Amino acid sequence: MCEFCLKHGEGEKWYLQAKNYSDDLLSDVRRRRFIHRFLSNTDRLKSKVARLDKLDDAPRFVRKIMGRLVTARMKRLHYGQVLPIEDVERVFEMVGAIVRVVCLCRHVTLGQEKRYCYGITLKPDGGELGEIARGLDNSYLAGPDTPDAEKLSKAEAIAAMREHEKEGLCHTVWTFGTPFIAGICNCDRADCLAMRCTVTHTMPVMFRAEYVGEINHDACTGCRQCMRVCQFGAITYSAANKKASIDPRRCYGCGICRSVCPASAIHLEDRASVPLAAKLW
Numbered sequence: 001m002c003e004f005c006l007k008h009g010e011g012e013k014w015y016l017q018a019k020n021y022s023d024d025l026l027s028d029v030r031r032r033r034f035i036h037r038f039l040s041n042t043d044r045l046k047s048k049v050a051r052l053d054k055l056d057d058a059p060r061f062v063r064k065i066m067g068r069l070v071t072a073r074m075k076r077l078h079y080g081q082v083l084p085i086e087d088v089e090r091v092f093e094m095v096g097a098i099v100r101v102v103c104l105c106r107h108v109t110l111g112q113e114k115r116y117c118y119g120i121t122l123k124p125d126g127g128e129l130g131e132i133a134r135g136l137d138n139s140y141l142a143g144p145d146t147p148d149a150e151k152l153s154k155a156e157a158i159a160a161m162r163e164h165e166k167e168g169l170c171h172t173v174w175t176f177g178t179p180f181i182a183g184i185c186n187c188d189r190a191d192c193l194a195m196r197c198t199v200t201h202t203m204p205v206m207f208r209a210e211y212v213g214e215i216n217h218d219a220c221t222g223c224r225q226c227m228r229v230c231q232f233g234a235i236t237y238s239a240a241n242k243k244a245s246i247d248p249r250r251c252y253g254c255g256i257c258r259s260v261c262p263a264s265a266i267h268l269e270d271r272a273s274v275p276l277a278a279k280l281w
């Protein structure tokens with residue numbers, strides 16, 4: 001169990017607790033202000049990207065201190081966790097409204113409108129979150145391809161997630177003023193700021209999943225499709241055995257490799273049951 005499961009999930013997966021999506025949490029004025037600011041100010045995010053890249057040239061001890069400060073702050077405000085498609089489905093089953101919006105990260109890093117982000121809330125009409133979104137003046141939320149935030153049924157949202165998985169994108173769940181949860185995103189290492197921050201710059205702003213991938217060598221045909229999609233470089237290939245293997249110390253447990261394996265040779269294990277990975281978040 002990750003730290004959030006213990007703090008905000010009563011020992012269960014924190015993102016499967018309905019209370020963490022409630023309007024009661026969102027009624028906190030500071031949290032509402034944070035969400036509004038977060039979604040309104042893309043220039044601030046651009047300057048953060050520039051600072052993050054510059055930090056790579058700083059001495060190691062500076063990077064370490066900065067990393068700790070950033071992680072601690074983000075755990076309070078906007079922290080995520082990787083989750084596999086079956087847990088995304090469980091979340092969608094629980095919530096009352098799902099809207100698809102343009103990804104803020106890709107808007108900033110690519111200058112493109114990619115609809116990879118999903119706002120979720122318990123209230124069918126969006127509740128307080130809907131009110132906040134309606135009050136935003138954001139060009140990125142209303143670009144040429146997305147005249148408005150799109151309302152999706154649960155079945156449509158799951159189908160869309162499966163399509164994202166085919167593109168090799170990794171599902172993540174996000175707090176907005178922890179423990180309030182309001183979003184599920186689809187990330188990759190090149191363009192998603194959280195993944196760049198966590199994996200490329202080793203400054204964590206999201207946990208690994210509660211799972212770890214494992215390959216059944218009897219079933220593996222050595223086609224290497226799985227290696228192509230792993231965002232975390234966790235899969236190696238033995239030329240001698242003609243088999244792929246997952247390094248549990250590098251695996252984030254997203255399950256994307258599983259979805260492309262033609263031999264159904266990959267499954268997810270509970271992280272807690274894999275000694276090499278049990279304490280890695």
Ligand code: SF4
Pocket residue numbers: 215219220221222223224225226227243244260261262263264265266
């Ligand atoms: S995709 Fe499946 S069959 Fe192909 S190398 Fe990976 S685990 Fe083996």
Ligand code: SF4
Pocket residue numbers: 212213229230231232233234235246250251252253254255256257258
């Ligand atoms: S090995 Fe598979 S489950 Fe693990 S991080 Fe890579 S794609 Fe995700």
